[in-house]
Amino acid sequence: MSALIVHCTCPDAGVASHIAIALVEARLAACVQQLPGVRSTYAWEGRVEHAQEVLLLIKTADDRLDEVIDAVRALHPYELPELIAVEARGGLPAYLDWIHAQSRADA
Incomplete structure (x- = not known):
């Protein structure tokens, strides 16, 4: 079994915190880091858009x-x-074990 890091951008800190807490409380993620100040540039509905976002790094x-x-x-x-x-192709084995243990509904 391997560990994953799921990237997810959010429009603001409130949304990011709400999602992070929900995932950890539901034991769907061991840890969620919130990185504010991400500037995204992307194509949406035929236009180039820019947005300030918060990036979540979800470990599961x-x-x-x-x-x-x-x-x-x-x-x-x-x-x-x-x-x-x-x-996550590698890492500290004890940390990877912790991710798995904390991402279990039955733990």
Whole structure:
């Protein structure tokens, strides 16, 4: 089983905190870091847009990804939220074990 880091941008700190707390309390994520001050440039509905956002880095077990996506989509105000999972190919074994332990509903 591998650990994932899921990237998700939010429109502001309030939304980011709400999603982070919900994921950790539901044991869908072991840790969610909030990185403010992200400036995003993207194409949307035929225009180039710019936005100040907060980036969430959601640490979870790979078998919890679908549930993380469902939870974020239910809480997120964007029509199409950024949800991109990146596999953690390595790391401190004890930390990776902690991610798995904390991402379990039955723990």
